[in-house]
């Protein structure tokens with residue numbers, strides 16, 4: 001069976017964790033393909049909430065094999081803490097496999113992330129300060145340490161000595177920061193972390209291909225989202241990997257023809273955390289209402305998310321870049337009780353109507369959204385289980401999105417719980 005990709009279509013936190021968990025019911029492998037513990041994916045099962053950072057959101061089922069693909073950047077201490085947290089809550093993590101080609105996040109990556117943000121001052125990106133960008137930068141510069149290096153003390157030490165020397169020079173001379181201790185890092189990674197990580201390391205490319213060849217269902221779980229993509233997002237206000245569907249091939253080692261389904265996750269409104277342009281951003285009372293009703297605070301960082309109306313210009317672009325086969329729209333329940341709801345259908349700039357994202361970033365910073373306004377609904381949707389339970393105006397909202405994006409909505413989220421969804425066009 002070809003693979004299914006789950007990809008964020010906005011600026012993250014769309015509910016990828018919930019949908020991945022939902023779809024994982026029928027999956028054998030669930031593979032994370034990029035990002036690191038900058039992600040926070042929430043799953044709520046029978047009132048119990050799990051916030052995952054690195055471990056794929058299929059882990060809660062006993063029939064799945066969770067895999068961390070080569071495209072992910074891994075802080076092994078965070079990974080082990082997450083395993084311990086899950087085990088303590090009765091979740092078996094023993095089937096977890098981590099790619100030996102995945103890169104390691106090292107202590108100096110955190111230092112450099114923080115120092116770079118400080119140096120950028122008012123232009124700071126608002127990163128999660130988890131060393132993600134610096135770890136991917138080292139990967140591209142070919143000086144990164146990989147998960148498989150933990151298996152060979154001599155190679156690990158050799159690489160580490162060169163890199164720590166370089167990083168310490170940079171931290172001291174450019175950023176005026178203290179040096180990091182080589183022996184401390186070496187001891188932590190080789191003596192404390194490696195013995196526990198080693199049994200998890202595997203040939204994930206072969207594992208994925210063997211599952212596909214055996215006709216098993218494979219899901220590839222993206223972190224972050226289309227507009228945080230290093231190439232297709234609102235650069236430089238992006239993350240340092242490729243969350244878009246193409247990244248799923250690179251980050252797991254399969255080809256495009258091995259993918260048959262791409263599920264784009266979209267929130268019924270939009271949120272963004274960190275800096276960067278946001279054409280439909282709301283302020284004032286309505287913004288507060290959405291933040292409070294939607295609990296729009298970072299899953300792991302606790303940062304307030306910036307809210308705005310749904311933007312179909314972005315969604316049309318996401319549909320193209322990811323070749324979306326369907327959309328799962330989450331958090332429709334949060335929009336209840338509004339007199340009217342708005343959907344951005346185009347942008348206006350210099351008297352011109354744009355239906356596509358402008359390619360010039362400076363233009364995006366000054367576009368004005370053009371809205372279609374629809375009547376709201378007052379019903380509480382949280383107990384809806386079928387389309388018939390959705391009021392006409394909520395259904396009209398969904399159909400209006402489908403029309404403007406040209407992609408069917410298959411799932412509609414009506415609450416955080418695993419069972420709180422409605423199958424729409426399916």
Ligand code: GDP
Pocket residue numbers: 008012013014015016017018039040041042043044294295299329330331332333334412413414415416417420
């Ligand atoms: P992810 O990063 O894309 O996995 O999303 P997050 O987990 O960071 O943020 C989504 C938040 O919305 C979480 O708190 C989820 O529990 C919650 N959530 C997901 N789907 C729904 C939904 O349909 N309705 C409501 N009210 N909450 C939802």
Ligand code: IMO
Pocket residue numbers: 008011012013014038039040041125126127128129130132133222223224225228237238239240273274275
């Ligand atoms: P999930 O998977 C929302 C944002 C940060 C910042 C930018 C760069 O939960 O959707 P980074 O630390 O990656 O270098 O930060 O990207 N960001 C996210 N925003 N959800 C995420 O993940 C994010 N991961 C990174 O806020 O603006």
Ligand code: MG
Pocket residue numbers: 012013014039040041042299
């Ligand atoms: Mg999140």
